[in-house]
Amino acid sequence: xxxxxxxxxxxxxxxxxxxxxxxxxxxxxxxxxxxxxxxxxxxxxxxxxxxxxxxxxxxxxxxxxxxxxxxxxxxxxxxxxxxxxxxxxxxxxxxxxxxxxxxxxxxxxxxxxxxxxxxxxxxxxxxxxxxxxxxxxxxxxxxxxxxxxxxxxxxxxxxxxxxxxxxxxxxxxxxxxxxxxxxxxxxxxxxxxxxxxxxxxxxxxxxxxxxxxxxxxxxxxxxxxxxxxxxxxxxxxxxxxxxxxxxxxxxxxxxxxxxxxxxxxxxxxxxxxxxxxxxxxxxxxxxxxxxxxxxxxxxxxxxxxxxxxxxxxxxxxxxxxxxxxxxxxxxxxxxxxxxxxxxxxxxxxxxxxxxxxxxxxxxxxxxxxxxxxxxxxxxxxxxxxxxxxxxx
Amino acid sequence: xxxxxxxxxxxxxxxxxxxxxxxxxxxxxxxxxxxxxxxxxxxxxxxxxxxxxxxxxxxxxxxxxxxxxxxxxxxxxxxxxxxxxxxxxxxxxxxxxxxxxxxxxxxxxxxxxxxxxxxxxxxxxxxxxxxxxxxxxxxxxxxxxxxxxxxxxxxxxxxxxxxxxxxxxxxxxxxxxxxxxxxxxxxxxxxxxxxxxxxxxxxxxxxxxxxxxxxxxxxxxxxxxxxxxxxxxxxxxxxxxxxxxxxxxxxxxxxxxxxxxxxxxxxxxxxxxxxxxxxxxxxxxxxxxxxxxxxxxxxxxxxxxxxxxxxxxxxxxxxxxxxxxxxxxxxxxxxxxxxxxxxxxxxxxxxxxxxxxxxxxxxxxxxxxxxxxxxxxxxxxxxxxxxxxxxxxxxxxxxxxxxxxxxxxxxxxxxxxxxxxxxxxxxxxxxxxxxxxxxxxxxxxxxxxxxxxxxxxxxxxxxxxxxxxxxxxxxxxxxxxxxxxxxxxxxxxxxxxxxxxxxxxxxxxxxxxxxxxxxxxxxxxxx
Numbered sequence: 001x002x003x004x005x006x007x008x009x010x011x012x013x014x015x016x017x018x019x020x021x022x023x024x025x026x027x028x029x030x031x032x033x034x035x036x037x038x039x040x041x042x043x044x045x046x047x048x049x050x051x052x053x054x055x056x057x058x059x060x061x062x063x064x065x066x067x068x069x070x071x072x073x074x075x076x077x078x079x080x081x082x083x084x085x086x087x088x089x090x091x092x093x094x095x096x097x098x099x100x101x102x103x104x105x106x107x108x109x110x111x112x113x114x115x116x117x118x119x120x121x122x123x124x125x126x127x128x129x130x131x132x133x134x135x136x137x138x139x140x141x142x143x144x145x146x147x148x149x150x151x152x153x154x155x156x157x158x159x160x161x162x163x164x165x166x167x168x169x170x171x172x173x174x175x176x177x178x179x180x181x182x183x184x185x186x187x188x189x190x191x192x193x194x195x196x197x198x199x200x201x202x203x204x205x206x207x208x209x210x211x212x213x214x215x216x217x218x219x220x221x222x223x224x225x226x227x228x229x230x231x232x233x234x235x236x237x238x239x240x241x242x243x244x245x246x247x248x249x250x251x252x253x254x255x256x257x258x259x260x261x262x263x264x265x266x267x268x269x270x271x272x273x274x275x276x277x278x279x280x281x282x283x284x285x286x287x288x289x290x291x292x293x294x295x296x297x298x299x300x301x302x303x304x305x306x307x308x309x310x311x312x313x314x315x316x317x318x319x320x321x322x323x324x325x326x327x328x329x330x331x332x333x334x335x336x337x338x339x340x341x342x343x344x345x346x347x348x349x350x351x352x353x354x355x356x357x358x359x360x361x362x363x364x365x366x367x368x369x370x371x372x373x374x375x376x377x378x379x380x381x382x383x384x385x386x387x388x389x390x391x392x
Numbered sequence: 393x394x395x396x397x398x399x400x401x402x403x404x405x406x407x408x409x410x411x412x413x414x415x416x417x418x419x420x421x422x423x424x425x426x427x428x429x430x431x432x433x434x435x436x437x438x439x440x441x442x443x444x445x446x447x448x449x450x451x452x453x454x455x456x457x458x459x460x461x462x463x464x465x466x467x468x469x470x471x472x473x474x475x476x477x478x479x480x481x482x483x484x485x486x487x488x489x490x491x492x493x494x495x496x497x498x499x500x501x502x503x504x505x506x507x508x509x510x511x512x513x514x515x516x517x518x519x520x521x522x523x524x525x526x527x528x529x530x531x532x533x534x535x536x537x538x539x540x541x542x543x544x545x546x547x548x549x550x551x552x553x554x555x556x557x558x559x560x561x562x563x564x565x566x567x568x569x570x571x572x573x574x575x576x577x578x579x580x581x582x583x584x585x586x587x588x589x590x591x592x593x594x595x596x597x598x599x600x601x602x603x604x605x606x607x608x609x610x611x612x613x614x615x616x617x618x619x620x621x622x623x624x625x626x627x628x629x630x631x632x633x634x635x636x637x638x639x640x641x642x643x644x645x646x647x648x649x650x651x652x653x654x655x656x657x658x659x660x661x662x663x664x665x666x667x668x669x670x671x672x673x674x675x676x677x678x679x680x681x682x683x684x685x686x687x688x689x690x691x692x693x694x695x696x697x698x699x700x701x702x703x704x705x706x707x708x709x710x711x712x713x714x715x716x717x718x719x720x721x722x723x724x725x726x727x728x729x730x731x732x733x734x735x736x737x738x739x740x741x742x743x744x745x746x747x748x749x750x751x752x753x754x755x756x757x758x759x760x761x762x763x764x765x766x767x768x769x770x771x772x773x774x775x776x777x778x779x780x781x782x783x784x785x786x787x788x789x790x791x792x793x794x795x796x797x798x799x800x801x802x803x804x805x806x807x808x809x810x811x812x813x814x815x816x817x818x819x820x821x822x823x824x825x826x827x828x829x830x831x832x833x834x835x836x837x838x839x840x841x842x843x844x845x846x847x848x849x850x851x852x853x854x855x856x857x858x859x860x861x862x863x864x865x866x867x868x869x870x871x872x873x874x875x876x877x878x879x880x881x882x883x884x885x886x887x888x889x890x891x892x893x894x895x896x897x898x899x900x901x902x903x904x905x906x907x908x909x910x911x912x913x914x915x916x917x918x919x
Binding site for chain 2: 008012015016023024025026027028030032034054100102103105133
């Protein structure tokens with residue numbers, strides 16, 4: 001009995017020593033950081049970190065449900081430091097609570113930092129620190145700073161939730177802006193065969209007359225990163241090329257011309273791409289096959305949709321649209337010598353020996369590549385109606 | 393006769409002999425029955441201390457030969473009418489000549505039995521046995537000129553009628569439950585199993601109370617080695633009194649220090665019957681409606697009789713629900729505290745903000761808050777059991793309104809803690825057997841403290857300790873986690889889900905191996 005007791009006791013003591021890190025923290029002592037803005041102060045040569053925290057509204061006397069009813073408030077505070085961690089620690093002088101990074105929803109990188117300073121190292125802390133996740137979406141504050149973006153307070157939502165919602169929504173509805181998460185950026189930065197793209201967000205004047213705020217945030221384009229620096233932007237429909245090639249299209253829509261001045265809208269519901277890369281006399285040959293499905297979701301001109309020729313024409317036009325998006329995207333990436341589509345990685349997988357010869361000058365090799373794109377689009381429905389309603 | 397019985401009587405005797413306060417001047421050292429009726433009456437009276445409820449009726453039948461008869465019985469323990477009509481009346485009218493001659497003959501009880509119309513008539517001449525029989529409510533019949541005492545069984549004790557079970561209720565199923573009377577209880581079972589295989593053995597436990605303890609099993613179906621072990625364990629009990637079957641339970645269970653019960657206690661006859669048919673034994677104790685059943689496995693505490701009385705889809709669903717409830721009752725407060733203090737990252741952001749909002753301005757650390765609320769609930773619950781019926785509403789109003797609503801509004805505790813505590817409390821009541829719920833009730837506090845100390849890691853450690861303990865438990869040699877570990881595929885038909893009855897044609901583990909099939913040529917329905 002005694003020996004058994006000693007055995008169990010020793011088990012418990014060892015178990016407690018093996019516990020690793022754990023920290024007891026009451027909810028009311030913690031400030032939950034929702035968004036982090038990272039900017040570069042050129043004059044001071046320091047990082048400026050902006051923290052956007054959730055501020056739980058205190059349990060009111062009228063309703064005992066706390067902040068359950070309305071959107072949570074936000075609190076903004078800033079700190080500077082030579083490293084991000086230093087800045088985070090500096091913030092304790094300005095904020096009464098322990099910052100808790102486990103619920104960070106977004107990281108916003110200032111334009112200056114992305115353009116002039118390298119992004120290569122700033123993500124280290126996200127992977128190294130146990131308190132923060134590595135699956136946080138990253139955006140670049142296009143033409144502005146992370147601080148400015150986080151300072152825009154929307155009327156109905158927490159600012160960070162608002163940005164996050166826009167990213168998710170846009171990726172789902174349009175496929176132009178994809179959320180790139182920290183770990184993906186790190187993977188692409190460290191890979192020789194691909195470069196990251198990071199979505200952009202800009203501050204625009206709010207045109208909503210009912211809103212008390214004069215500013216609003218708007219997603220704009222995908223930033224092309226080359227060797228850790230922002231070198232250009234893929235804008236508009238060009239940025240769809242990334243979604244098409246990475247099979248990230250959930251839904252998007254294409255407007256195709258149906259007569260002299262009107263358009264018809266096609267909703268793309270499914271898209272699969274297959275890419276083959278191989279070296280041919282020193283130039284990469286990239287063959288892209290895209291298979292897409294879609295439905296007609298708006299017709300602004302009266303065409304006989306039952307007619308096979310009309311259908312075929314629509315399909316053809318949509319295919320051409322998709323093809324042009326992809327071609328334009330790749331052309332821009334080529335001109336900027338940044339393989340944002342990861343063709344290098346594909347070559348690495350498909351022809352390792354060819355990749356070995358070119359890996360160290362891949363971006364230059366890529367810019368000379370020969371690209372052939374084949375798009376096969378099928379209309380599989382016309383939604384709730386077949387023919388448009390008759391009009392005089 | 394068990395050995396402790398003898399030692400008990402010895403004690404009484406030695407006390408009498410050595411007692412200096414007893415002024416035993418007239419009849420010193422008379423400890424045995426004599427041929428004098430008055431001496432015998434006095435002896436019995438002495439043994440009992442002449443209590444007011446001792447009724448002695450002496451009739452002088454023939455003054456000339458000094459032939460007299462006396463009836464001694466305990467008032468309130470025996471059937472007065474039966475004594476009047478079946479004992480006293482025939483004795484007063486009897487042909488005493490013939491009887492007197494045969495009193496000393498070996499078949500005197502038979503002769504007397506022709507006169508006296510009672511169930512059972514015995515002859516004895518040991519004063520201790522006579523006193524014991526009288527104490528049980530029988531009537532002692534004494535004659536002059538003989539040392540033999542005739543015992544007529546006239547026991548009748550006021551008892552409660554059958555009523556609905558109070559702690560193990562079902563919607564569909566039998567509504568009768570055991571009472572305090574042992575014979576009523578055994579009859580409730582016997583009426584349900586009209587089979588000669590049903591065996592009852594009587595044992596006597598309690599050096600002072602001499603409580604009747606009866607052991608019931610189905611001969612051949614119950615494993616003999618388990619029964620032998622049970623008899624040995626009951627015989628080894630050394631205690632002065634048995635007031636409830638829990639007294640027996642504490643002595644005979646395998647692990648005396650475990651928080652988990654290894655014997656089922658039930659007040660439902662149908663539960664006893666079902667378990668007897670699975671080869672288990674039942675222990676009936678006089679004076680309590682709770683019957684012990686063993687060997688018991690952990691899973692059995694989650695099996696309600698109703699699982700078998702309703703559609704098996706529903707039965708299975710409810711049983712799984714019960715396992716979930718047990719998990720909730722055991723873990724939720726600990727998990728709540730662990731997540732709220734150590735693992736904020738595990739809470740969805742929106743919920744976290746809501747919870748953080750509730751926590752604003754609450755003065756105590758969350759573990760203290762949870763502990764206080766758990767204790768408050770335990771107090772309420774104990775008060776609910778103990779309080780007089782008339783003030784029942786007061787407690788529920790005070791408990792629900794003041795402690796729940798007002799404490800949150802006043803900012804003493806956060807609303808989420810109240811939700812967690814009440815969820816735990818409700819979940820605890822889904823257990824069909826009360827004693828396994830108690831284990832969850834106590835272990836919950838352990839997990840709560842572990843969770844607040846080192847978070848989820850502590851909960852995991854606590855779980856390992858509890859599981860290791862559960863797996864080490866045995867009930868009469870049967871592993872406590874029986875069909876799960878050691879894993880038996882065929883026995884899974886009645887563990888987490890209940891398969892339809894035609895598929896349940898084999899008996900579970902404790903049944904003796906020769907009787908594995910429930911019906912002859914059984915198992916044919918099984919696929």
